[in-house]
Amino acid sequence: MSTEKPSLEELKEEMVSAYPSKVAKKRAGQILLNDVAEDGTVPEIKANTRSTPGIITQRGCCYAGCKGVVLGPTRDIVNLVHGPIGCSFYAWLTRRNQTRPPTEESDNFINYMFSTDMQDNEIIFGGEKKLAEAIREVYDNFKPRAIGVFSTCPVGLIGDDVHAVSRKMSEELGINIFGFSCEGYKGVSQSAGHHIANNQLFKHVIGRGTEAPEGKFRVNLLGEYNIGGDAFVLEDIFERCGITLCSTFSGNSSIDQFERSHLADLNLVMCHRSINYIAEMIENKYGTPWFKVNFIGPDGSAKALRKIAEYFDDDELRANVEKVIAEEMVAVEKAKALYTPRLQGKKAMLFVGGSRAHHYQDLFAEVGMETVSAGYEFAHRDDYEGRDVLHSIKVDADSRNIEELTVTADPEEYRPENADIKQSREEAGMAFSDYDGMMPEMKKGSLIIDDISEHETEILLKKVKPDIFCAGIKEKYGVQKFGIPCKQLHSYDYGGPYAGFSGAVNFFRDIDRMVNASVWKHLKAPWAKGA
Amino acid sequence: MTLLRHTNTDIKPRKALTVNAAKTCQPVGAMYAALGIHRCLPHSHGSQGCCSYHRSALTRHYKEPVMAATSSFTEGTSVFGGQANLLKSIETIFEVYAPDVIAVHTTCLSETIGDDLPQIVSKADDKGFIPEGKMVIYCNTPSYIGSHVTGFSNMVNGMVKLLSESTGEKTGTYNLIPGWVEPSDMRELKRLMSVMGLNTIMFPDTSDVMDTPLNGDREFYPEGGTTVEEIKAAGDSSATFGLGSFASKAATELLTSKCSVPSEVLDLPIGLRATDRFIDAVRSTAGVEVPNSLTRERGRLVDLMSDMHQYFHGKRVALVGDPDQLIALSEFCADLDMRPVYIVSGTPGKIFETKVLERLEERIPEVKIANGANADMYLLHQWIKQEPVDLIIGNSYCKYISRDENIPMIRHGFPILDRVGHSLFPTVGYMGGMRLCEMILEAFLSKLDRESPDEKVELVM
Numbered sequence: 001m002s003t004e005k006p007s008l009e010e011l012k013e014e015m016v017s018a019y020p021s022k023v024a025k026k027r028a029g030q031i032l033l034n035d036v037a038e039d040g041t042v043p044e045i046k047a048n049t050r051s052t053p054g055i056i057t058q059r060g061c062c063y064a065g066c067k068g069v070v071l072g073p074t075r076d077i078v079n080l081v082h083g084p085i086g087c088s089f090y091a092w093l094t095r096r097n098q099t100r101p102p103t104e105e106s107d108n109f110i111n112y113m114f115s116t117d118m119q120d121n122e123i124i125f126g127g128e129k130k131l132a133e134a135i136r137e138v139y140d141n142f143k144p145r146a147i148g149v150f151s152t153c154p155v156g157l158i159g160d161d162v163h164a165v166s167r168k169m170s171e172e173l174g175i176n177i178f179g180f181s182c183e184g185y186k187g188v189s190q191s192a193g194h195h196i197a198n199n200q201l202f203k204h205v206i207g208r209g210t211e212a213p214e215g216k217f218r219v220n221l222l223g224e225y226n227i228g229g230d231a232f233v234l235e236d237i238f239e240r241c242g243i244t245l246c247s248t249f250s251g252n253s254s255i256d257q258f259e260r261s262h263l264a265d266l267n268l269v270m271c272h273r274s275i276n277y278i279a280e281m282i283e284n285k286y287g288t289p290w291f292k293v294n295f296i297g298p299d300g301s302a303k304a305l306r307k308i309a310e311y312f313d314d315d316e317l318r319a320n321v322e323k324v325i326a327e328e329m330v331a332v333e334k335a336k337a338l339y340t341p342r343l344q345g346k347k348a349m350l351f352v353g354g355s356r357a358h359h360y361q362d363l364f365a366e367v368g369m370e371t372v373s374a375g376y377e378f379a380h381r382d383d384y385e386g387r388d389v390l391h392s393i394k395v396d397a398d399s400r401n402i403e404e405l406t407v408t409a410d411p412e413e414y415r416p417e418n419a420d421i422k423q424s425r426e427e428a429g430m431a432f433s434d435y436d437g438m439m440p441e442m443k444k445g446s447l448i449i450d451d452i453s454e455h456e457t458e459i460l461l462k463k464v465k466p467d468i469f470c471a472g473i474k475e476k477y478g479v480q481k482f483g484i485p486c487k488q489l490h491s492y493d494y495g496g497p498y499a500g501f502s503g504a505v506n507f508f509r510d511i512d513r514m515v516n517a518s519v520w521k522h523l524k525a526p527w528a529k530g531a
Numbered sequence: 532m533t534l535l536r537h538t539n540t541d542i543k544p545r546k547a548l549t550v551n552a553a554k555t556c557q558p559v560g561a562m563y564a565a566l567g568i569h570r571c572l573p574h575s576h577g578s579q580g581c582c583s584y585h586r587s588a589l590t591r592h593y594k595e596p597v598m599a600a601t602s603s604f605t606e607g608t609s610v611f612g613g614q615a616n617l618l619k620s621i622e623t624i625f626e627v628y629a630p631d632v633i634a635v636h637t638t639c640l641s642e643t644i645g646d647d648l649p650q651i652v653s654k655a656d657d658k659g660f661i662p663e664g665k666m667v668i669y670c671n672t673p674s675y676i677g678s679h680v681t682g683f684s685n686m687v688n689g690m691v692k693l694l695s696e697s698t699g700e701k702t703g704t705y706n707l708i709p710g711w712v713e714p715s716d717m718r719e720l721k722r723l724m725s726v727m728g729l730n731t732i733m734f735p736d737t738s739d740v741m742d743t744p745l746n747g748d749r750e751f752y753p754e755g756g757t758t759v760e761e762i763k764a765a766g767d768s769s770a771t772f773g774l775g776s777f778a779s780k781a782a783t784e785l786l787t788s789k790c791s792v793p794s795e796v797l798d799l800p801i802g803l804r805a806t807d808r809f810i811d812a813v814r815s816t817a818g819v820e821v822p823n824s825l826t827r828e829r830g831r832l833v834d835l836m837s838d839m840h841q842y843f844h845g846k847r848v849a850l851v852g853d854p855d856q857l858i859a860l861s862e863f864c865a866d867l868d869m870r871p872v873y874i875v876s877g878t879p880g881k882i883f884e885t886k887v888l889e890r891l892e893e894r895i896p897e898v899k900i901a902n903g904a905n906a907d908m909y910l911l912h913q914w915i916k917q918e919p920v921d922l923i924i925g926n927s928y929c930k931y932i933s934r935d936e937n938i939p940m941i942r943h944g945f946p947i948l949d950r951v952g953h954s955l956f957p958t959v960g961y962m963g964g965m966r967l968c969e970m971i972l973e974a975f976l977s978k979l980d981r982e983s984p985d986e987k988v989e990l991v992m
Contacts, residue, residue: 019623019626019627020626050605051579051603052603053601053603053616053620054602054620054621054623055627056598056599056600056628057579057601057603058583059579059583060580061578061579061581063580064584080548083639084556084639084674084675085549085555085556085678085877086555086556086558086559086584086674087556087584088549089552089554089556090555094587094948107537108536109537111534112535112537112550112551114548114549115548115549115552116547116548116549117549117552117904118639118675119676122675123639123643123673123675133547134548137545137546137547137548140543141537141545141550152639153578153609153638153639153640153643154640154643156609157609157640157643157644158643184578184579184580184581185604185605185640186606187606188605189579397607398605398607454598455627473591474590474596475596476596477590477596478596478598478749481596481745481746481747481748481749481750482747482748483745483747523745
């Protein structure tokens with residue numbers, strides 16, 4: 001038997017050759033070998049384009065991105081889904097957004113699901129009346145401070161105006177009620193839903209607060225959804241450093257945090273794909289600068305903390321940050337010494353999300369593992385190639401339908417002093433509104449695949465045989481049937497937290513457990529081993 | 532701290548709002564049913580999210596890969612109709628994934644648009660997208676009618692409608708339409724038919740599809756599943772037994788009207804007496820003797836019920852889930868001299884309450900039954916808050932109530948997201964009855980062991 005493995009270029013050929021010619025041509029633009037030029041030019045990948053009907057994709061829908069990802073982690077907003085029962089049912093507690101209400105009495109609706117359970121009668125005669133009544137019943141039963149209303153596919157088709165109903169009921173009940181036109185068919189993936197969620201939070205929630213929490217260094221953490229308790233880890237680090245968290249979008253959050261988020265001095269963006277719109281809009285309206293951070297991995301976490309200290313230019317903060325990093329690194333170094341010999345040289349593949357396929361490469365690298373192939377489920381070109389390409393991204397029909405808010409400086413609330421600080425830091429070389437994307441950080445020759453299909457996954461597993469494959473629940477057991485462990489990076493396989501320093505220790509331990517599990521040695525029966 | 536801190540005893544009438552549903556939507560049931568056909572790729576005609584959610588829900592429950600494709604609707608598709616997307620899907624699926632059958636189900640989106648499946652599939656055939664010997668079957672599963680059980684029923688009905696044929700020559704085989712049960716249950720049902728000495732066509736059959744071995748070589752289409760030939764041949768069988776009227780009645784009766792196969796719709800054989808009725812119906816219809824081994828199997832269940840009676844007797848039970856399961860479980864609970872007092876199913880159907888009351892035989896006058904619109908776990912929890920129970924039987928979502936109220940639960944139904952076992956060990960038949968008893972006892976006795984004062988901890992029970 002030949003032990004020679006096909007080159008990645010040959011694999012690409014094999015992947016697309018199975019498709020009908022038009023599909024093959026399209027997919028060929030979404031599969032490429034990484035080759036970043038010395039001058040920093042990144043090859044162009046097709047992303048955020050339609051998945052081909054019939055191809056088994058990882059992707060979900062607009063509603064999933066809006067209700068599931070961005071609003072799902074909120075605990076004190078009642079998220080009422082207007083539509084048939086399924087959409088609300090499937091998003092019920094399945095994303096592992098942990099939350100800790102401050103007191104026994106605080107609102108916490110995270111364990112509940114709410115639906116108008118639309119029936120054929122409403123499909124024919126309209127569902128606005130039922131929606132209004134459901135909102136009234138939510139209020140009667142739960143007395144929330146706010147209600148979010150989410151549109152599902154048929155709602156857009158039959159023309160129910162969730163925004164008008166929300167406005168009317170808001171007047172009747174005297175609480176904040178706002179709608180999301182996040183019908184599943186919009187856009188090409190969850191990504192459209194992120195944008196819609198950002199827009200509506202900006203229009204209806206952000207800016208309504210008048211008091212920021214006390215603190216010298218006030219930041220918002222954007223795009224941290226507290227899967228497996230990641231946000232808890234970061235909250236602890238911030239507190240020990242003396243950084244005041246004004247709000248998190250949206251892990252372990254409350255609506256009053258969102259309302260006051262415009263009063264923070266700096267925005268930190270974790271998941272660029274899902275939340276960069278809010279960062280941009282807050283900056284335009286209120287003057288708050290933002291930069292990208294990556295709290296996955298000790299190296300990225302230390303860099304982020306140091307950059308925050310530099311931004312605020314405060315010696316006490318610098319000292320605190322260094323102290324916390326030093327304290328945290330003790331356990332990290334110990335874990336690296338333990339796990340690196342067990343994991344060194346192993347190969348990883350990551351096909352997930354709009355940030356995670358990039359962020360987690362750092363963690364693998366810390367213990368000597370190489371990411372040989374990666375791609376996003378629903379990201380855009382800027383997440384692959386960096387924000388420098390934003391101006392050259394063509395807006396297609398699917399994206400044009402997603403509202404782009406025009407936001408200008410607020411005459412009263414814009415804070416020029418923050419813009420001034422940004423300017424002076426920029427002059428000193430600090431990067432803002434930045435994201436370099438996944439590809440510049442990956443090796444030359446790595447295989448980048450956008451919106452990977454089941455068929456392409458199978459070829460990677462059979463031909464490259466990675467030591468670990470990272471994806472989601474739909475891929476998990478199919479991958480493992482090949483005898484290759486699959487780490488879920490949406491749910492963390494009910495492990496975690498993985499963020500910050502202590503999270504890295506958890507991650508190394510879990511990857512070692514999976515890659516070196518005894519069970520992989522027993523796939524064949526003793527009498528079938530030669531077969 | 533409480534997980535469901537806003538739930539209290541103050542029950543306010545609701546007309547429009549569902550909280551913590553005791554059902555989900557049709558397409559997921561259609562997808563599960565289609566997986567029970569050999570070399571079949573289920574196809575979801577709608578937005579990507581439907582397919583993604585359904586695959587995820589089934590995967591989390593069965594801990595197995597669930598392959599299914601989607602028409603990936605866009606805003607344009609929603610305006611112009613889904614024909615182009617379904618044609619493209621059929622062409623691409625046969626070329627890339629080479630199934631024997633594609634089983635298309637609709638979604639609320641394609642139903643609201645009004646896509647005409649027979650017309651589109653026939654167009655796909657005209658265009659040559661369906662290779663020789665391959666098939667596309669379909670059914671309508673509007674998410675705004677019925678529930679996931681209705682979707683399962685509709686897909687099984689579609690199998691009969693589009694596949695089963697009568698050649699006029701009887702084969703002496705018996706059909707079994709098992710309803711939405713676990714792969715373990717399907718395996719057990721086949722065993723029971725085989726013990727009774729009958730040749731059986733069971734469809735759908737998800738055993739060896741949703742419980743496949745790990746051996747390093749994944750089968751994209753696993754070994755299991757009823758073949759198209761078998762479903763075709765079902766039209767020539769001697770009789771059909773349909774298990775559970777919500778999931779199996781439509782297909783069972785269609786097979787009778789379409790192919791003149793005599794049929795009987797029975798309860799799901801969960802618990803002693805429902806299994807008795809099933810075995811007895813098979814015995815009398817097929818004219819066979821019940822082998823002694825099966826009668827002795829029955830005896831072992833009765834023995835267990837008698838041995839442990841003191842721990843079951845008088846215990847108040849809440850049941851929530853799917854109607855066919857609950858009809859059988861309510862009877863079994865009452866036969867154990869437990870008191871099934873709250874019975875909740877979101878799947879609508881007038882016969883649900885009638886059937887449950889019939890099976891309870893006036894033994895539980897205090898029973899409260901909720902069904903259909905607004906029959907949800909929020910209401911069940913409010914009932915429990917008003918007057919508690921000793922045991923909850925339902926899916927994983929019950930654990931929030933169970934933990935808040937310190938009431939033991941056993942997991943039964945769909946979805947079970949946080950435990951294993953259901954796909955491996957049956958709860959149908961006498962063996963399944965014994966397993967249910969064991970699970971219920973474990974729930975009661977482990978609580979007793981944990982909470983008894985020191986001097987009251989019993990070694991022997």
